[in-house]
Amino acid sequence: QSLTAALKLAVQGEQLHLAYQPQVNARTGGLVGVEALLRWTMPDGRVVSPGVFVPLAERSGVMMPLGTWVLREAVRQARQWEQAGQPVRVAVNVSAVQFAAPGFARTVRDVLAASGLAPHLLELEVTESLLLHDVSRVGQMLADLKGLGVHLSLDDFGTGYSSLSYLQAFPIDTLKIDRSFMPTPEKPVHTVLSAVIGLGQALGLHVIAEGVETQEQQDLLLDLGCERAQGYLHARPMSAQQVDAWRRDRP
Ligand code: G
């Protein structure tokens, strides 16, 4: 309860910021985009993970203003990069609560229009579980968003139960393979990983692997035909200024 009250204050105050994690094409070395990840530093200096406070925000009515703050801030930064001649697509996580709100597409449209950002430089990440509800409503919302010219991706792919026929029907651009499918020395099998990459390719979608931490994982992904990667091997979430430095230091 007190965390909820603190969160309400955080949305109004200066306690929130976004970290940006680069997404790369591991074959070419090119930067594909960055994912905006919300960070909350409490007044006492403690940093709370969105894994903790996003579910809380969803239950306490704070998610709408919080989500809109994230969208505005990410679009502001994307516009800054665009105007600096360093355009990069910025991906924003969309909560189920935002997605369920009838005015969501209008909010996105208004935020884009106010910023002047080219819409293709904004990516919206929706989770697979979010697609399970009312198919016609979900389809309409995705079509409305796609109509704005933004890029749509399916986050945490493979952990939900999306029907493959919906996958084909919805205007999704990218599958983000959940990091739980990354093989490890303890769990070296990659049957599902391989199948999910194949599925994405068969549907003509971009596929990006999340949670790539080791060169072994990266080598395997390239073998399986998945070039795009996001993970600590390539870069951690960092400030916008650090992204600038990271880009400068690349060959
Ligand atoms: O680094 P990480 O701890 O940032 O994120 C933990 C979880 O919080 C992930 O599931 C991520 O998708 C989610 N998350 C991070 N930022 C946001 C955000 O701005 N909005 C929403 N809805 N979820 C976010």
Ligand code: G
């Ligand atoms: O649910 P979503 O995919 O939006 O969550 C992204 C989360 O994954 C963030 O919490 C981010 O900090 C985290 N993350 C990014 N790269 C790696 C990685 O290589 N390994 C692990 N364990 N987590 C990662």
Ligand code: MN
């Ligand atoms: Mn995400």
Ligand code: NA
């Ligand atoms: Na994910």
